Amino acid sequence: MKIAGKAIVFGDDINTDVIIPSKYLTTLDPKELAKHAMEGMDPSFADKAKEGIILVAGKNFGCGSSREQAPIALKYAGVRCVLAEFFARIFYRNAVNIGLPVLEAPGVSKAVNDGDFLTVNLEKGEILNETKGEVMKAVRLPEFILEILKDGGLINHLKKKIGGK
Amino acid sequence: MNLAEKILARASGRDEVKPGEIVQSRVDAAMANEITGPLAIKAFREIGVPKVWDNERIVLIQDHQVPADTVKSAELHKIMRRFAEEQSIKFFYDIGRGGVCHQVMVEEGHVLPGDLIVGADSHTCTYGALGAFGTGIGSTEMAAVFATGEIWLRVPSSIKVNFCGSLREHVAAKDLILYVISLIGASGATYKAMEFTGSTISKLSIGERMTLCNMAVEMGAKAGLVNPDEKTLRYVEKLARRRFEPLKSDQDADYEKTLKIDVSRIEPMIACPHAVDNVKPVKSVEDVKIDQAFIGSCTNGRIEDLRAAAEILRRGRISKGVRMIITPASRRIYLQALREGLIETFIEAGALVTNPTCGACFGGHMGLLAPGEVCISSSNRNFIGRMGSPEAEIYLASPITVAASALAGRIVDPIEYLED
Numbered sequence A: 001m002k003i004a005g006k007a008i009v010f011g012d013d014i015n016t017d018v019i020i021p022s023k024y025l026t027t028l029d030p031k032e033l034a035k036h037a038m039e040g041m042d043p044s045f046a047d048k049a050k051e052g053i054i055l056v057a058g059k060n061f062g063c064g065s066s067r068e069q070a071p072i073a074l075k076y077a078g079v080r081c082v083l084a085e086f087f088a089r090i091f092y093r094n095a096v097n098i099g100l101p102v103l104e105a106p107g108v109s110k111a112v113n114d115g116d117f118l119t120v121n122l123e124k125g126e127i128l129n130e131t132k133g134e135v136m137k138a139v140r141l142p143e144f145i146l147e148i149l150k151d152g153g154l155i156n157h158l159k160k161k162i163g164g165k
Numbered sequence B: 001m002n003l004a005e006k007i008l009a010r011a012s013g014r015d016e017v018k019p020g021e022i023v024q025s026r027v028d029a030a031m032a033n034e035i036t037g038p039l040a041i042k043a044f045r046e047i048g049v050p051k052v053w054d055n056e057r058i059v060l061i062q063d064h065q066v067p068a069d070t071v072k073s074a075e076l077h078k079i080m081r082r083f084a085e086e087q088s089i090k091f092f093y094d095i096g097r098g099g100v101c102h103q104v105m106v107e108e109g110h111v112l113p114g115d116l117i118v119g120a121d122s123h124t125c126t127y128g129a130l131g132a133f134g135t136g137i138g139s140t141e142m143a144a145v146f147a148t149g150e151i152w153l154r155v156p157s158s159i160k161v162n163f164c165g166s167l168r169e170h171v172a173a174k175d176l177i178l179y180v181i182s183l184i185g186a187s188g189a190t191y192k193a194m195e196f197t198g199s200t201i202s203k204l205s206i207g208e209r210m211t212l213c214n215m216a217v218e219m220g221a222k223a224g225l226v227n228p229d230e231k232t233l234r235y236v237e238k239l240a241r242r243r244f245e246p247l248k249s250d251q252d253a254d255y256e257k258t259l260k261i262d263v264s265r266i267e268p269m270i271a272c273p274h275a276v277d278n279v280k281p282v283k284s285v286e287d288v289k290i291d292q293a294f295i296g297s298c299t300n301g302r303i304e305d306l307r308a309a310a311e312i313l314r315r316g317r318i319s320k321g322v323r324m325i326i327t328p329a330s331r332r333i334y335l336q337a338l339r340e341g342l343i344e345t346f347i348e349a350g351a352l353v354t355n356p357t358c359g360a361c362f363g364g365h366m367g368l369l370a371p372g373e374v375c376i377s378s379s380n381r382n383f384i385g386r387m388g389s390p391e392a393e394i395y396l397a398s399p400i401t402v403a404a405s406a407l408a409g410r411i412v413d414p415i416e417y418l419e420d
């Protein structure tokens, strides 16, 4: 799986309240959630992400509550992949489960600037920064997580597995 | 291997696992409540398998909004009830039958030493008190567990917290864990397991060990664990719903880091607004006037907590300006407290005793705070807005400190207050 897009860079400890403020949790419509993605940090984010972007962040991305609405809001706003130094545990799982690729890449938040054009090779765990002409290593995803992501999330993945039997 | 590694190795059918590895594991039990359950049920239907993987290992518990406080809550309860019936879920704890989910899981024998248990609730880490690996997951993931009984987990590295010495009078397990949180911080154990060990632990009751493990997630941890001992085995013997095989850490197990704490030096601690790691000695925050005092929740709503509170409340009457809410964590605890005369003590002192529920703990119902109000609570989170108005302030402390403060009408160090 190759994913390409412009980078939007954030800092450390971005929590789920910033990613999707709790006042929007009553809606389960992903498109509605997407409108408010990262609103706590940058109200114009949804607009900037529309074209499809790669979100780059520092340490502990997605900390706070276990709300699944956080990765859903990002995904439907146009985030194709999140690269971070490391993720909060439940966010990481929820992202994979709803089919949003997440990659841990130590050093990434320093090496990438806002607006750099990135190509991520999920299988290889490689990030190509085309703007700077640099290649970075990320922590490679295990095979079965790749499978879940390729299927677009856990529910589809299971449906396929069960249907294929 | 340490306890967390051993449990994950067995659950994934391996001889050995190492931190960082991702393993596909079989769970021994799965729990959902009426807040996370209905979403999981919806996702389960999308997967399209007709039957759950095991109707005796899925435990469904109504606890957050019981009895139903709104039509919306009543609808959620109904979804759970229907699903339990349709899937012949053997262990469904409806209103009046159980209590707060984590307490029910433990006292009804669904958590056993050596188990891997997932719960659609972040405080599932409480089960480590019995030597089980309990961890919280989201609703979609729970749907997959309902369907398959399996989950992928990353093997965490472990932090060992070694407690030695004896607790001073009026110092409780809650003070210990608040102290640990002050050292590790609110994200210091992210992805990790925390193993609580040392000579102090063997003296603690199962309930006190639950208080420790319960708050592991407040440091970002995936699980909190205590190695099972004689006490654990005696506790589960009569309750166990299944066969089990305890596991223990090896003597030479690896830990990412070890903390040594002499508990005889720890004084009553309190987490101040609005972060669980904003911990101070209680005596440094005295003279904060309180409006509400709450004893309850999966952290500190157990029989030992109620006994400790009753012992203090027997000394007088709750201060005029304070409303005190006491919520036994389960039906069993409620009954036991009745039999011991604790409920009578509470009512005579001027407290309001509610039915077992999450209730005030997460600002669901039964005891919300108005703007500008201050609450001292025995629960586990003091985030902005957690117990009602975002303009209210929440302090977290032991049931002893909460009870003493309720008498005083302000936050007091129980050691100083009770010795006067």
Ligand code: SF4
Pocket (backbone or CB within 6 Å): B064, B100, B101, B102, B121, B123, B296, B297, B298, B299, B357, B358, B361, B362, B379, B380
């Ligand atoms: S008592 Fe509070 S912390 Fe425990 S499960 Fe209920 S709401 Fe969550």
